Amino acid sequence: MRRVPQQARSRAMVERIIEAARTVLVRDGYESFTTNRVADEAAVSPGSLYQYFPDKSALVTEVMDRWSAEISDRVAASLAATGPVDVKDPGTVRAIADALLTAIESDAGLLRIVWEELPAVRHRAAQHSLENRVRELLAVYLSASGVTARDPSARAWVIVMAVENVAVRWVLDQPGISREALLDELSAMAGGFGAS
Amino acid sequence: MRRVPQQARSRAMVERIIEAARTVLVRDGYESFTTNRVADEAAVSPGSLYQYFPDKSALVTEVMDRWSAEISDRVAASLAATGPVDVKDPGTVRAIADALLTAIESDAGLLRIVWEELPAVRHRAAQHSLENRVRELLAVYLSASGVTARDPSARAWVIVMAVENVAVRWVLDQPGISREALLDELSAMAGGFGAS
Amino acid sequence: MRRVPQQARSRAMVERIIEAARTVLVRDGYESFTTNRVADEAAVSPGSLYQYFPDKSALVTEVMDRWSAEISDRVAASLAATGPVDVKDPGTVRAIADALLTAIESDAGLLRIVWEELPAVRHRAAQHSLENRVRELLAVYLSASGVTARDPSARAWVIVMAVENVAVRWVLDQPGISREALLDELSAMAGGFGAS
């Protein structure tokens, strides 16, 4: 029998549980997300689950926190890969939207759960992390670019909401629009304000 | 004891149940939405409830169907009140967005439940009716106006999604932006495409 | 199939549950007193139990309330059977103690549970009903008789406690003392104060 350091053992167990939670969430949906089912899926006893998470919602929160961290990482990675963001360039919005799409496309299953099944009230923080990420990114561009509006913060808010929600819906609803066409429209939408 | 025609009695009962369901949904949230509670609220026995609805989710579906019909009606009513929609007028988007806001503002409580608490999977049809309504309206404008795009249907889809989601989030999140400013931004967003 | 009026049906069920609770309490003790076990014993589903009692402790409370009412009734009945209580008569204490013994002897099983197993904190009211009963009865005698003390209320309290506890311990511990001898001692104890 292999020697496994304690630390490693518990880490492995936590990982197994979180992984199982994610699986159950995506496979069965939030209404069927039971602590017992997660324990089953993780091949772990219900008691063990409660040694690492104070209650069911802590489990969900953890899954969501990880998911939002992943999104952030992926957005950052995509942007880095695209090269430096020139804040004056109207292509910026496109790059950001592109990065965002890349990030959320990678786990559409969980995206659907987060967006459509989780009771928002209970998980607002993690749920809005996407928003925050997009807001941060666009804020830089918007303030730097020549875009003007009577109420700049209103404009920023509207653009963030629009880009975020349209991107999510495109991934979830598969409306038969090409990725390129979508990006075209999104940058037109944000950039077009210039003419207003 | 007055004789009440069966048909009428049943109709009244169904109405009472649906009304109670809506009340419970808005007052207590979806997590506390139990068939027993609805029966209580309707002053009806649980057994009766099951005489008209095969299961709990049918009840929710019915509430949502009615709600989306109301939204449609209100949008139509608002537009009618504003006067005829001139399809060439860039003010059209503003009018539509205005009508949409008016419609959803009138029952923000239920809007929140529908948007943030209901498991979307089970009620996709009703939930998407808003989109369909807006899509129909904008489709007319977009096709008639000079707005051109490489992919007109993509453009329409994006605008619909953007307007709808931004409007809903504005109502639910109360982001401290005036109604007028919001409408300004929304029409700029849609209209701005012209320059693209 | 016999027609049973609703009212009668639920009454019967409540009775079955309370009876089962009492049985389980006496047979298995408080630590094994489970809602599921009570439901089993009553041949009723756990759900039914909760239709009549808000929680486990309400069940216990009900059993205890009934038990203390029974005790009261039996004490009253015994005293009535003995004939009128002459408040000046030193035999009064004996009569009261006798009545008390008769009352608690009739359900020594439950007496043991109440006295030795129930967490006092949670059921103080019902648990002290014996005390109250004894206090009331003796209060009349003590105030009317020539018994004097520097602090009459202290004397009353001491006698009540002594009679009550000694009687209970005699029933529960079966110390090999005859009923008559016990009554002799108790009245000597209370009456003897006269000489102090």
Next chain:
Amino acid sequence: MRRVPQQARSRAMVERIIEAARTVLVRDGYESFTTNRVADEAAVSPGSLYQYFPDKSALVTEVMDRWSAEISDRVAASLAATGPVDVKDPGTVRAIADALLTAIESDAGLLRIVWEELPAVRHRAAQHSLENRVRELLAVYLSASGVTARDPSARAWVIVMAVENVAVRWVLDQPGISREALLDELSAMAGGFGAS
């Protein structure tokens, strides 16, 4: 690292555990008395606890045995301090009751748990040690004094029970009677028998 003889280490561990058990019992009550909590409080692993105690109830028993030994010691100490017990002196009962009060007052917290929360069945021996102690003491006095009764052992039993229970209730219920008044009544009660 200092070498600690095994024996000594185990003794220290046992002590720590028992001490922790007592603390938890008094601080949190019997319903919250869990082996894990005791282990925590003792800064010891649950596994270690089970190396010295076969199960939870053995732990409780040990705490109670120690407690009753302490009571005995304190009673003895109080009596010793008061001076020699003159077996003919009617003040003897007073001295004994006084000693008893002193003993149980010193740890009213644990007294309450023992008297009101612990399932008596499981710990009868320890719980009755108080009685035994008092019985022994009073037995000497009663047999030596001129007190006569038809059944002397019955009389002894009654007095022991009365003194013990009244003393305990006085400590736990705080009935607003002075210590002196209580002692007066107790000795009157026991001594008054003389007149019977």
Next chain:
DNA sequence: CATGAATGAGTTTTCATTCAT
């Protein structure tokens, strides 16, 4: 010996649904 992670049967309670009346 000591550890403490892991266990899993068991606890209280809920609620969608049924069915005899």
Next chain:
DNA sequence: TATGAATGAAAACTCATTCAT
């Protein structure tokens, strides 16, 4: 048809106890 008492499977969570290290 309407009732509502009854159901019972299942949920979240606990805790005395074990055993590999």
